[in-house]
Amino acid sequence: MEQSVLTVNDLVETQSLGTRVLAGASGLERQVLWAHSCELNDPARWLGPHELLMTVGLCVPQGAEDQSEFIRRLHEAGLAGVALGDHPSLPALTQELLDEADKLGFPVLLTAEETPFAAIGRTVAAATATTQTLQVLKLSKLYQLSTYAHADPERLIDDLQALFRSRLTVQDVHSGLTILEGPPLPSLTSTARQRSYTLPGERGVKLLVGEYPGEEISSFLLIHILQVVDVAVSQLLTSIRERAERYRIMLEAILEGRIPENIDDVLKPSAMTEGYKIVAIKTDDGPKAARAISIAALPVLTGAGRKSYFLMAPEPSLSDTRKLIEDLGIRAAASSTYMDVRDAKVAAEEAYKVLSSGGANDNWVDFSGAPISLLARSRKEAAGIIQQVLGELAAADPKTTALRNTLFSFLENDRRWNETAAELGIHRQTLSYRLSKIKETTGRDTSSSADFAALWLAYQAWLSYPPVNG
CATH class of the missing domain: 3.30.70.790 (UreE, C-terminal domain)
Structure with a gap:
């Protein structure tokens, strides 16, 4: 952790700011990189990670349930905390709001009426000047590491984790599979906060960021991390797509013999x-x-x-x-x-x-x-099965070929009459006639399970090793 970064506790301990803790004391070590005064509805939309919301209460809802949700949304947006001005416009704070803040470790502060929010803003700005310099240095290092994006994306992810002390995982949305991930981080539990971001150029891929409490990556740096990871993943996905296409072409050829x-x-x-x-x-x-x-x-x-x-x-x-x-x-x-x-x-x-x-x-x-x-591992064995089962139906003349094709279609359609007739473009009566001729020629009845099994094996042998004149 960077010791020079201002924390919420530093603001509370600065007596001239007249600010005390109402709830969420377990989160006082949260970093504060900036402070904003905002009275708009849903301030979580306008503020981001490590920022302190300052309000005289105009954006704070009235009801207990709404107040709990208000705190929850600020926490989920990664804010450092909220400083409430002790002003008549501040609504009565419910126990539900305080309980939610304690549960989440989200600092809720009360600032004395005589303390201008500008004083808090100046304090934060002065204290974080060094932090901003560090962010620029990290950004410079980030783009140095980006040289690995094409050549070694695995190394890139490992180095980004070490630089930002956060677990980075690139996940395919469609399959849920991990495309890239860094090594596990010590003491970062599965219950740690995890944020998800869709990569700019790959809508089907997201970056999961697991962070230590109080050490969240700033939104400023996240934008650049996403860009660099996107470049690395784009190269990998190109390889993945090319591999899938190569496999498809190979299997298509194999199935065609x-x-x-x-x-x-x-x-x-x-x-x-x-x-x-x-x-x-x-x-x-x-x-x-x-x-x-x-x-x-x-x-x-x-x-x-x-x-x-x-x-x-x-x-x-x-x-x-x-x-x-x-x-x-x-x-x-x-x-x-x-x-x-x-x-x-x-x-x-x-x-x-x-x-x-x-x-x-x-x-x-x-x-x-x-x-x-096991029954047709060679052309010789297949020919034996065909001759034994089909007999004269294996001949190559046009009439016999039509009967044989009718049999094979009937087998392929699981003895369904309508589907077979439609596939062959013939009437059911014609199909009935042909099946009777097949029975007469082969001595096998397609309505018999034993005969059907034998005919099916002969059909498979024919597919595997078609007779030269077939």
């Missing part, structure tokens, strides 16, 4: 030795999850699919991914574990089916059925 050249830069080969899972979430939750994963710098690919949003998480990163998604309150469904990146499309279908099946109350649902990938 292409392997991105630079995938090892994100999904390290060592991270994939234990396999991976595809996690499905609702499309509306996708951008929030992608931003959070990018902020956390997890090696997890994210991107939108045709029916939902997907995450591709290597097994070593899965627990961190799950915790992050659950903390965000997002419902998710995970596929079984796959080893080959080329199986990602099958895994995505599996995860989507789990997500869309509903029923489970948990936010995170794992695939609990037989992992399809």
